[in-house]
Amino acid sequence: MTETVRIGLVLPDVMGTYGDGGNAVVLRQRLRMRGFDAEIIEITLNDPVPESLDIYTLGGAEDSAQRLATRHLQRYPGLQRAAAGGAPVLAICAAIQVLGHWYETSTGERVDGVGLFDVTTAPQHTRAIGEVSTTPLLPGLTQPLTGFENHRGGTKLGGDATPLARVTRGIGNGVGDGLEGVVQGSALGTYMHGPALARNPELADHLIKTALGVENLAPLDLPEVDQLRRERLRA
Numbered sequence: 001m002t003e004t005v006r007i008g009l010v011l012p013d014v015m016g017t018y019g020d021g022g023n024a025v026v027l028r029q030r031l032r033m034r035g036f037d038a039e040i041i042e043i044t045l046n047d048p049v050p051e052s053l054d055i056y057t058l059g060g061a062e063d064s065a066q067r068l069a070t071r072h073l074q075r076y077p078g079l080q081r082a083a084a085g086g087a088p089v090l091a092i093c094a095a096i097q098v099l100g101h102w103y104e105t106s107t108g109e110r111v112d113g114v115g116l117f118d119v120t121t122a123p124q125h126t127r128a129i130g131e132v133s134t135t136p137l138l139p140g141l142t143q144p145l146t147g148f149e150n151h152r153g154g155t156k157l158g159g160d161a162t163p164l165a166r167v168t169r170g171i172g173n174g175v176g177d178g179l180e181g182v183v184q185g186s187a188l189g190t191y192m193h194g195p196a197l198a199r200n201p202e203l204a205d206h207l208i209k210t211a212l213g214v215e216n217l218a219p220l221d222l223p224e225v226d227q228l229r230r231e232r233l234r235a
């Protein structure tokens with residue numbers, strides 16, 4: 001890894017509903033507070049996707065924007081190559097769908113995805129909208145996860161994918177299995193907006209540990225984050 005930790009904010013011009021770009025800001029801030037140099041590299045529809053970055057984040061999107069992002073990632077497979085090499089990837093909401101084998105749009109059209117996650121997504125009868133809380137299943141995470149979900153797609157996990165968490169409140173992946181999110185290798189996806197990493201510092205640090213190849217990080221004492229978590233988990 002280079003001396004500066006480089007965080008790829010992938011396609012914020014088309015994927016980034018509900019402030020999902022904030023996830024990159026949280027990663028940068030948590031790195032800087034621990035004395036690391038860190039910068040955000042924005043990769044737009046005008047740029048090829050580099051495979052040399054240390055962490056990648058992608059936000060949610062509506063159907064048409066989602067389709068533009070899918071095409072771009074298929075044309076420039078830097079993200080897929082980086083993930084295959086062990087780089088951490090955080091995919092929010094529509095980004096799970098884009099990174100799967102295929103997804104169906106709200107009009108029933110099937111679109112081929114990037115194939116990084118062993119998942120498929122089809123629209124459900126009702127939209128999942130509201131607060132979501134879960135118990136993490138990913139080893140190393142001990143704190144409940146909290147976010148805001150807004151999606152109609154329901155995501156089914158295949159055998160190569162494992163869930164991120166079990167739902168305690170809200171809908172999650174939306175196919176009736178009580179699961180939320182997806183983990184496959186160094187990539188993980190979640191339906192949690194929020195931004196997810198502002199609400200879930202343990203998840204942010206999981207990505208940072210993977211990027212740095214370390215088991216532990218210096219703890220950060222951030223009472224305002226604890227306060228935000230208390231409010232959201234109680235809400």
Ligand code: GLN
Nearest residue numbers: 060061093094151152153
């Ligand atoms: N269009 C997708 C769905 O409704 C994703 C929405 C989102 O990212 N908020 O399932």
